[in-house]
Amino acid sequence: MMISKFLDESLITVSVEQKEKPVIIGELLDLAFRSGKISDRDAALKALLDREKLMSTGLENGIAVPHAKTAAVKDIVMAFGISPGGIDFHSADGKPSQLFFLLLAPENAAGPNVQVLAQIARLTNLESFRKELIGARSPAAALEIIRKAEY
Amino acid sequence: MAVDGLTRNMLVYVDGSEECIAAAQAAIIMAKKHSANLFALYVVNVSLLEELLKARILVKLEEMDYRQDLERDGRRYLHYVAELARKKGVEMHTELVKGVVNREVVKYIQEKGIDLLFMGEFETIRSAKDTHYDEAAWIFRKAECSILIVKQTDKIERIYNNLE
Numbered sequence: 083m084m085i086s087k088f089l090d091e092s093l094i095t096v097s098v099e100q101k102e103k104p105v106i107i108g109e110l111l112d113l114a115f116r117s118g119k120i121s122d123r124d125a126a127l128k129a130l131l132d133r134e135k136l137m138s139t140g141l142e143n144g145i146a147v148p149h150a151k152t153a154a155v156k157d158i159v160m161a162f163g164i165s166p167g168g169i170d171f172h173s174a175d176g177k178p179s180q181l182f183f184l185l186l187a188p189e190n191a192a193g194p195n196v197q198v199l200a201q202i203a204r205l206t207n208l209e210s211f212r213k214e215l216i217g218a219r220s221p222a223a224a225l226e227i228i229r230k231a232e233y
Numbered sequence: 234m235a236v237d238g239l240t241r242n243m244l245v246y247v248d249g250s251e252e253c254i255a256a257a258q259a260a261i262i263m264a265k266k267h268s269a270n271l272f273a274l275y276v277v278n279v280s281l282l283e284e285l286l287k288a289r290i291l292v293k294l295e296e297m298d299y300r301q302d303l304e305r306d307g308r309r310y311l312h313y314v315a316e317l318a319r320k321k322g323v324e325m326h327t328e329l330v331k332g333v334v335n336r337e338v339v340k341y342i343q344e345k346g347i348d349l350l351f352m353g354e355f356e357t358i359r360s361a362k363d364t365h366y367d368e369a370a371w372i373f374r375k376a377e378c379s380i381l382i383v384k385q386t387d388k389i390e391r392i393y394n395n396l397e
Contacts, residue, residue, distance in 0.1 A: 137292045147290050174289055192302030193249055193278075200281050203288040 083197035085183075085205070086229045088160040092117055094221035098165040098182060103138075104131060106169060107148050110184040113161040122154040126186055129154070140173030144180035144216070145206045149199065151187050158194055159186040164224060166216055180216050181206065205231055237348075239379070240267040244347040245325075246338055246372060247275045249310045252353025255386035257314040258393035260351040263381075265323050265396060269349075273314050274341050275307035277331040278368070304329065321396050335371035342378050350380045 093113050100106045107130050115123045129150035133139065140146045161184040168178025183202050187195035205211055211231050218224035235241045245260045247253050257273065264271040282299055285291040291299065311327040318325035330337050342350060355369055373380060383389060 133295075136294060137289075139290070141289055149290075190302075190306075192299050192306055196278070196281055196285065196299055196303070199285050199290050203285060203290055207288075 084232045085201050091221040093161045094224050096164045098163040110161040110163050114159050119159045120154050126152050126154040138172035140171035140179050142175040146171045146179040146182045149185040151189050155186045155188050235267045235269045239348050240269050242270045242347045243349045245273045245351045247273050247310050255389045256351040256353040256383040259383045259389050261318045261323050271325045273327045275311050275329045276334040276337040277303045278334050279331045280333040334368035338372045339375050347378050354384050
């Protein structure tokens with residue numbers, strides 16, 4: 083399942099500016115909310131923050147994948163952000179997070195949801211992909227890097 | 234009349250996609266015409282969940298939750314295709330298993346002596362990298378029986394609807 087099909091330039095920021103985890107999640111969520119794909123922003127935010135309470139979605143190697151199931155979306159919704167300098171996201175390796183893949187999925191789409199999460203894991207496992215993506219200077223450039231990695 | 238080694242035992246691989254519904258309809262048509270034994274299999278992709286758990290993208294609680302969701306979805310899909318068969322007077326044996334999808338399908342084919350496997354059409358645009366993780370493509374390569382990839386879904390649906 084290719085993640086590029088869930089992204090367009092309006093869903094990407096290459097300059098995540100916030101420093102606090104809930105605010106970063108809110109910033110990315112706003113990208114998706116403005117696209118009109120989320121019916122209830124507060125419910126979506128609560129689902130994402132509830133998931134963070136279980137364990138931080140800050141992984142290793144500068145990757146963060148805030149995600150949740152919510153009735154506030156009818157289909158899988160993604161947003162993507164880059165913080166070139168990195169932000170403390172309580173990551174697994176204690177290092178700053180630079181690439182943020184936000185994913186919301188409806189309650190009844192476990193199959194596609196799992197496939198998308200797996201695709202994020204596979205892509206971000208590649209050091210060359212991570213480096214190139216961190217260096218993207220525009221949403222268009224970031225999207226092109228993701229597409230190129232998937233084809 | 235079933236032909237031993239070709240149409241005695243037929244299997245539909247159910248993955249929840251629209252394409253697999255067409256595959257089920259085609260299998261029902263063929264099973265009725267050939268008086269074949271018809272099976273349907275759904276595999277809960279447990280290996281993918283374990284991959285996500287290992288990558289720490291999922292926590293254990295989520296993994297269990299997704300496992301239940303996938304199992305529930307699988308039972309729903311199987312019930313749906315069994316109903317399609319029942320409406321046409323065809324008995325369909327359904328089974329849900331858990332594991333690595335392509336391995337479980339290949340194993341099932343061997344265990345049940347499946348002659349012909351029905352699968353939905355593959356996605357039209359695929360990358361070489363994506364194909365590596367495509368369970369349907371792996372089944373296509375590894376299954377030891379003949380495989381029928383069902384296309385022209387509208388036509389298949391019409392034939393299914395007209396089947397008496």
